[in-house]
Amino acid sequence: MNIGAFWVVSVVSSVRGREDLDAFRGLGWSMPVLGTCMAIFIFSLTGIPMFSGFIGKFLIFGSVIKSGGYLWLALLGVLNSVVSLYYYIKILKSMWLDKPVASETLHLSMYHAVGLVGLAVPTIVLGLYFTPILEFAERTLSTLL
Numbered sequence: 001m002n003i004g005a006f007w008v009v010s011v012v013s014s015v016r017g018r019e020d021l022d023a024f025r026g027l028g029w030s031m032p033v034l035g036t037c038m039a040i041f042i043f044s045l046t047g048i049p050m051f052s053g054f055i056g057k058f059l060i061f062g063s064v065i066k067s068g069g070y071l072w073l074a075l076l077g078v079l080n081s082v083v084s085l086y087y088y089i090k091i092l093k094s095m096w097l098d099k100p101v102a103s104e105t106l107h108l109s110m111y112h113a114v115g116l117v118g119l120a121v122p123t124i125v126l127g128l129y130f131t132p133i134l135e136f137a138e139r140t141l142s143t144l145l
Helices: 002-016 032-046 053-067 071-096 111-129 131-144
Strands: none
Touching: 002 032, 002 111, 032 053, 032 071, 032 111, 053 111, 071 111
């Protein structure tokens, strides 16, 4: 999800020549693969269920709460996720709700489209079916410890 989000920013930077919020204006409509992948990466980074970022945050916050005495730290982490969602949604709003520049015709290269979709699919799949990753981590930890 991190690599994918930075890849989208890199594509926007090369297409528009800048990386500010206004550079994302309307890209969801003129480059729907780019906009959809960015939405997936942003939702995962925020920790929304169904995306792989949720599983990581859920496990971390659960471990912090289970360790006892650190409920405040878990609440701080959840609050941080909510604040990050506020800022991430601004990007999605600009991509999907703001009108695109009318005179602009944009095309996403096949290389970028395949790469971004190749990162977006596991972000969803690992959010829905994360058991193999957990089993692998448990086996690795038991081997190391």
